[in-house]
Amino acid sequence: MTITHAEEYREPQLVAPLIERIRRRSRKPVRLMEVCGTHTVSIFRSGIRSLLPETITLLSGPGCPVCVTAQRDIDACIALAAMPGVMLTTFGDLMRVPGSHGSLRQEKAAGHDIRIVYSAMDALELAAENPDRNVVFIGIGFETTAPTVAAAIAVANQRNIRNFLVYSVHKTVPQALEALVNDPETRIDGFLLPGHVSVITGLAAYRPFVSRHAIPCVVAGFEPADILLAIAMLIDQMEDGRAALENAYPRAVTEAGNAKAKALMQQVFEPVDAIWRGLGQIPASGLGFRGPYRNHDAAEALRPDPGNVQEPAACACGDVLKGIKTPLDCPLFGTACTPMHPVGPCMVSSEGTCAAYFRYHPRT
Amino acid sequence: MPPSHSESITLDHGSGGRISHELTTRLIVPLFQNAVLETLHDGAFLSIGKERIAFTTDSYTVDPVFFPGGSIGDLAVNGTVNDLAMCGACPKWLSMGLILEEGLPVSDLERILSDMARAAQEAGVTIVTGDTKVVPRGAADRIFINTSGIGVIAENVHIGPDRAMPGDRILLSGTIADHGVCVLANRQGMGFDVPVRSDTAALNGLVQVMLDVDPNIHVLRDPTRGGLGTALNEIAGQSGVGIRISEDAIPLQPAVAGLCELLGYDPLYLANEGKLIAFVSPDTADRVLDAMKRHPLGQQAACIGEVVDPHPAKVVLKTRIGGKRIVDMLSGEQLPRIC
Numbered sequence: 001m002t003i004t005h006a007e008e009y010r011e012p013q014l015v016a017p018l019i020e021r022i023r024r025r026s027r028k029p030v031r032l033m034e035v036c037g038t039h040t041v042s043i044f045r046s047g048i049r050s051l052l053p054e055t056i057t058l059l060s061g062p063g064c065p066v067c068v069t070a071q072r073d074i075d076a077c078i079a080l081a082a083m084p085g086v087m088l089t090t091f092g093d094l095m096r097v098p099g100s101h102g103s104l105r106q107e108k109a110a111g112h113d114i115r116i117v118y119s120a121m122d123a124l125e126l127a128a129e130n131p132d133r134n135v136v137f138i139g140i141g142f143e144t145t146a147p148t149v150a151a152a153i154a155v156a157n158q159r160n161i162r163n164f165l166v167y168s169v170h171k172t173v174p175q176a177l178e179a180l181v182n183d184p185e186t187r188i189d190g191f192l193l194p195g196h197v198s199v200i201t202g203l204a205a206y207r208p209f210v211s212r213h214a215i216p217c218v219v220a221g222f223e224p225a226d227i228l229l230a231i232a233m234l235i236d237q238m239e240d241g242r243a244a245l246e247n248a249y250p251r252a253v254t255e256a257g258n259a260k261a262k263a264l265m266q267q268v269f270e271p272v273d274a275i276w277r278g279l280g281q282i283p284a285s286g287l288g289f290r291g292p293y294r295n296h297d298a299a300e301a302l303r304p305d306p307g308n309v310q311e312p313a314a315c316a317c318g319d320v321l322k323g324i325k326t327p328l329d330c331p332l333f334g335t336a337c338t339p340m341h342p343v344g345p346c347m348v349s350s351e352g353t354c355a356a357y358f359r360y361h362p363r364t
Numbered sequence: 365m366p367p368s369h370s371e372s373i374t375l376d377h378g379s380g381g382r383i384s385h386e387l388t389t390r391l392i393v394p395l396f397q398n399a400v401l402e403t404l405h406d407g408a409f410l411s412i413g414k415e416r417i418a419f420t421t422d423s424y425t426v427d428p429v430f431f432p433g434g435s436i437g438d439l440a441v442n443g444t445v446n447d448l449a450m451c452g453a454c455p456k457w458l459s460m461g462l463i464l465e466e467g468l469p470v471s472d473l474e475r476i477l478s479d480m481a482r483a484a485q486e487a488g489v490t491i492v493t494g495d496t497k498v499v500p501r502g503a504a505d506r507i508f509i510n511t512s513g514i515g516v517i518a519e520n521v522h523i524g525p526d527r528a529m530p531g532d533r534i535l536l537s538g539t540i541a542d543h544g545v546c547v548l549a550n551r552q553g554m555g556f557d558v559p560v561r562s563d564t565a566a567l568n569g570l571v572q573v574m575l576d577v578d579p580n581i582h583v584l585r586d587p588t589r590g591g592l593g594t595a596l597n598e599i600a601g602q603s604g605v606g607i608r609i610s611e612d613a614i615p616l617q618p619a620v621a622g623l624c625e626l627l628g629y630d631p632l633y634l635a636n637e638g639k640l641i642a643f644v645s646p647d648t649a650d651r652v653l654d655a656m657k658r659h660p661l662g663q664q665a666a667c668i669g670e671v672v673d674p675h676p677a678k679v680v681l682k683t684r685i686g687g688k689r690i691v692d693m694l695s696g697e698q699l700p701r702i703c
Contacts (some may be wrong), residue, residue, distance in 0.1 A: 015685040041628070047687015092699030096376070109372045116699070224685045272643045339695030340376075342381050350628050350699060362678075 004062065011225070017311060018228035019051050023305045026055045026235045031187055033180070033323050036194030036352025037064030038222055044360035046224040052333035056231065059323030060356070062176050062239060062279060063194055065141045065169075065347035066093045067321055072273040073169045074099040074345075075306035079106055080136050083302060087113045087130060090138040100310040120152035120166070127156065127164035136298045139168040139287075141344065143200040146170045146287055147261035152270035153289075153296050165298035168287055171274055172207050173197050175285035179276070181213050185324050190216035190234040192227070195249045200265075202257025206245050211284070214243040223251040268293050278318030315343035320353050325358040380589025381633065381694030385598070387498055395700030396636035400429070404602065405449040405525050409517070416519075420444060423621035424460025429476065429506055431550045433543075433561030437479030439637060440509040442566045444623045445487045447569040450584040450640065452523040452575065455487060456533065461510035462493035466501040476507065485624035487566035489513065527582040532671040533649035535642045537570060538563070539615040539663040541591050545623050560619050570638035570661045574642060577594035577641030579653045586636065590694050593639060596679045597693040607679040609669030633694040643671065675685065 034040055040060040049058060062068045065075050073304045074153045081088040084294035087105070095105045095116065105255060107112040113133075117123045127135035139149045140243035149166060158165040173194060180186050193206060198219045210217050216237040220230030230248035247253055265287070274286025298304070304336060315337070316330035327333045327346070339355055376383045399410045407420030424440040434442075448455040460480065464473065482492050542563040549558040567586060574581060583603070588594035592614070597622055600607045600647065616631055624631045638661060644652050649667060656662030679691040 012685055038628070044689060045630070045683070046685055046691045047681075048684040048685070050687045050689070051685070095699060097697065105373065105374045109374045152618065226685075340386065352408075359692050359695075362690055 012145060014225045015228060017223060018232050022056070022228065022235055023053050025232070026053050027156065027239060028188040029055050029057070030059045030235070030238055031059055031323070032190050032192060032231065032234055033065040033188045034059045034192040034220070034227075035061040035177070036192075036197065037067070037096070037349070037353075038196065039063070039194065039220060039227060040353055040356050041226060041351055042222050042224070044050055044055070044356045048224060050181060050225060052231070054177045056235070059188065059325060059326075060320070061180065061191075062276060062321040062351035063142070063173070064346070064349050064351040064353070065145075065171065066097055067317060067345045068171060068176075068276045069097075069140060069169050070277050070344065071100060071311050072306045072309045075101075075309050076304040077138050077167060078102060078104060078297060079304040079306055081107045081112045081114050083134075083304065085132075085134055086132045086302070088116065088127065088138070089135060091118075091140065092116045093349050094138060094140065094352070096342065096343045098312065098342055098348070100306075100308065106141070106233045120149040121155075124152045124156055124164050127161050128159070134163050134165055134302065135270045136165045136167055136302070138350050139166040140172050141172050141244035142147050142171055142194070143265070146195040146269065147200060147258075150264045153268045153293050154264065156296055157293055162295065164325055165301055166295055168269070168289065169274075170269070170287035172271070172285050172287065172319050173274065174201070175282050176208055176237040176276065176279060177206070177209050179282045179285075180322060181215060185323060186322050188215070188323060190218070190238060190252045193217050193219040195219060195221045195226070196251060198249065198257070199251045199263045200258045203245060203253065203255045204249055204257065209261045210243070210245040212269040216243045217269045219249050219253050221252065242285070244249050253337050312343045315344035317346040317354070320346050327354040327359070330354070367473045376696035378589075378636070379694060379697040381594050381651070381696060383696050384590070385693065389619055395691065396516070403524065403526075404598075405607040406450040407453070407515075411452060416517040418448050418453035418515045418517055419512070420449065420451070421510065422447060423447070423508060423510040425505060426523040426547060427505065428547070429472070431546055431562055434564040434637075435476055435479045436507060436509055437476035438483035439562075439564050441480050441483035441489070441491075441509045442564050442637060444511040444513040445489055445566040445568055448513050448515035449566075449571040450523070450586050451517065452521035452581070452584060453517045454572070455489045455513055455568050457492045457514045458484065458489050459512045460491050462496045463487060463504050463510075464496065464498045465504040465506050466498060466577065468506050473507070475613065476509075487568060501594050510681040517586070518575070518677065521575060523581060523584050523585055524676045525585065525602040526597055526604075528545070528599050528605050528671050529582065530605060530671050530673045531646050532643040533581055533646055533652055533667050534596075534607065534609065534669045534671070535644055535649065536592070536614065536666055536668045537567070537640045537654065539617050539620065540587070540639065541631035541634035542617065542618045543637040544591065545620045545631075547635070548627075549623060554610050555606045558623050560617060560621050562624075563636060563638035565661055567638065567640050567661060570640065570659045573656040573659050574652050575653045576670070577652050578644060578648040580648075581642055584640055586640050588637060589635050591633040591635060592641065593645055593679070593691045594694045596691065600679050601677045603671075604676050605679070606667060606675040607673050608670040608682065609679065611684045612682075613666050613668045613678070615664045615666055629698050630633060634692060634697055
């Protein structure tokens with residue numbers, strides 16, 4: 001069988017020396033946060049946790065876009081789905097997230113027109129094919145997805161497709177890092193920075209943060225060898241008493257990032273304050289619409305009413321997202337809250353920490 | 365927790381994973397109480413005089429109805445043939461129930477029926493009865509097909525989902541997730557050009573060569589909806605044993621692995637329509653595996669793990685890099701990730 005590009009980074013001969021290096025160097029107990037949900041899933045799926053020394057605690061951070069979406073925004077999306085004349089389009093991950101009074105999956109079962117799409121462009125085409133409907137796309141995700149959504153909005157503007165609307169709950173990662181380290185409850189010794197996001201932002205986006213806080217940060221890819229290399233580089237920094245921004249994913253991440261994607265994002269969106277589940281309001285961490293594109297803003301055009309917003313009682317998702325608690329510390333985990341009957345978003349998203357614990361972590 | 369009366373059915377209930385399982389075991393089985401149904405095997409084991417037969421039924425709804433490697437037609441025949449084969453039965457007769465949506469082109473129906481006829485001939489079964497209904501546009505998605513089947517079980521064959529025992533080797537007949545990825549990639553709006561064909565195929569011939577080597581195969585299962593991960597969990601639960609499998613040993617096409625990575629899908633939970641898993645005594649496992657490899661549908665067969673005493677009812681995977689993790693039952697339908 002031919003080795004694909006990704007498989008090279010899973011070969012035991014590449015991985016074993018990295019594990020050995022980590023075990024040899026790691027002396028003092030450290031708490032490392034993988035910010036990105038894809039990292040969390042990759043770490044669990046490849047069994048990395050079972051191979052690391054006890055000195056290293058891995059915390060899963062706020063890098064699952066579904067999980068950090070505020071309850072009010074989930075409720076607003078559900079309200080949009082129920083509005084007359086609306087066809088709601090979304091990435092699949094959002095379908096099962098519980099709002100205060102239901103989920104998109106249940107709204108779909110109740111007969112509302114909700115469609116899973118694989119890109120914002122697909123939603124734009126649906127808008128072009130259905131001029132008598134308001135086709136609303138839920139714009140969710142970090143710097144990875146925001147440029148493609150911006151592109152769809154720009155094209156809609158150019159083609160004068162006025163019935164293409166976006167409900168933007170996009171968020172940006174560097175601001176969340178800032179909020180995490182400023183939170184007195186968190187204890188994070190170093191960050192595994194998200195690979196996909198960093199492809200767009202470049203290393204430059206993190207430089208102010210790292211210089212302000214002197215905390216070790218390493219950008220990591222998603223294969224086991226990528227993640228282990230990043231952990232090894234973090235351990236090296238900590239054992240050497242350094243705190244720097246380093247790149248363990250140079251085959252994809254540059255200093256400047258993807259200029260075209262960033263320009264598109266800046267053309268269509270502007271930074272706005274945003275509310276994150278668990279982290280609260282973070283200044284300039286969301287993406288709102290710039291003037292010429294505001295007629296595609298679903299929040300402005302349709303003003304969905306989220307109704308009586310209720311946070312799920314006793315749900316620890318907020319603390320899990322900050323690394324203060326693990327899912328095992330949540331009283332609901334595995335009993336009242338399971339992937340079949342999720343209470344909080346971390347249990348339902350495929351990249352959610354609780355879902356990963358439930359799926360991959362031994363429960364007895 | 366049983367499904368509550370205020371809940372409505374969502375697509376998750378048809379995923380073939382834990383939520384489907386829950387619907388079956390908590391809502392359906394208790395209402396139709398009987399020992400045959402409660403075995404929850406791919407088909408029912410029944411006796412008529414001294415003759416033992418297997419009886420099974422399945423309904424087919426697939427989008428798109430035509431896909432590389434097959435159509436809903438051959439799927440509907442092969443699926444039911446396979447359910448009988450997984451009982452160790454020799455499939456004989458099939459019924460065919462068609463639910464057609466108003467507006468379906470007759471040429472499409474003709475193509476689907478031709479595929480059914482060809483698949484039946486290849487599998488050596490006869491379609492002996494049927495029924496056709498037409499429903500208004502919007503009441504069905506082009507065409508739904510139900511097939512039921514009857515097969516005869518040889519005297520010395522005793523296959524059951526509760527017969528896995530410590531020491532058993534777990535044999536898999538080939539690459540996983542081909543059907544699931546093929547259908548996903550060819551679904552409208554996906555826009556992925558993935559060179560993967562569905563693996564839909566009738567497995568009764570393969571089963572026969574395996575039974576010729578060892579009539580005492582303990583468990584047979586075709587991991588369809590819910591995939592390999594869910595099927596192994598069901599067997600671990602029903603037999604009350606632990607299962608250890610090795611990621612390295614599970615055959616997977618690179619293109620399938622690639623699309624799964626892109627969408628955040630786990631191939632362990634994607635559907636297969638022409639693959640089987642067998643739990644076989646360690647004494648005969650090598651010879652059964654050799655026989656599988658000599659059959660056209662088992663050329664990439666592999667031993668993927670074994671049954672163990674520790675961690676009963678759980679499936680543990682040794683990852684390629686040497687780590688360990690749990691393989692749980694699929695919870696709901698897999699959905700593509702965001703980033």
